[in-house]
Amino acid sequence: MRADMVRNRGLLIEAARTAFADGGVDVSIGEIAQRAGVAKGTVFRHFATKEELLAAIMLELLARLIETADRLQEATDAGEALHELMTDGVEALAADRAFCEVVGRPSLQNVEVRAGIERFAGAVEVLTARAREQGAIRNDVTGTDIVLLLGGIHQTAAPILDTHPEAWRRYLALAFDSLAPVNARTLPNPLIGGFQEL
Known part of the structure; x- marks a missing residue:
């Protein structure tokens, strides 16, 4: 996995952890992407589903x-x-x-x-x-x-x-x-x- 992909995956997991901790599992993928500072499509390239x-x-x-x-x-x-x-x-x-x-x-x-x-x-x-x-x-x-x-x-x-x-x-x-x-x-x-x- 390329360095940028590893970095983005780490950012997504950390952003998702914080978002889910704050708002439970109903938090949207869009909000997680925004918190991670990446495009929504980047989330789906790493994780097909929530x-x-x-x-x-x-x-x-x-x-x-x-x-x-x-x-x-x-x-x-x-x-x-x-x-x-x-x-x-x-x-x-x-x-x-x-x-x-x-x-x-x-x-x-x-x-x-x-x-x-x-x-x-x-x-x-x-x-x-x-x-x-x-x-x-x-x-x-x-x-x-x-x-x-x-x-x-x-x-x-x-x-x-x-x-x-x-x-x-x-x-x-x-x-x-x-x-x-x-x-x-x-x-x-x-x-x-x-x-x-x-």
Whole structure:
């Protein structure tokens, strides 16, 4: 890919990320092109549909979360490592409305996005297993539980994030404390096996 094409693609992804974060996924391609300082046709030369553009943003965010999860796998304190990963994950969701709004949309059927989700879920399972082994969390919590909690925590805080942008930290603390193996009731319906069936 030529240097100018690489530059334009980067500009488009950054402009789209900001536009989607500000206005959700209904932002027009025209507005994204304007923010990037390129012609509308340039957008379509890189991304045939809005879903492809959303998928590119998803892949960048997933890459960041996977990098964090991989870095934390050798941490001495697995409980703290899991907490750091969850903090990074919910913060990413709170900072980018489009990441959450795209869940369940057709772009999630993108093969690369699905593979990225599976890689992230696998890395989270490794961290979760280590935290269980160290007794930092209850022994019936799975990596799938943790991945789904990230979205749940964000959605809990979402209605007040405009006026209380750090509110997600309160609900993350509540959720993380609920993982502690103290006076815990057995969780029903364990989610095992990743996201293929979700």
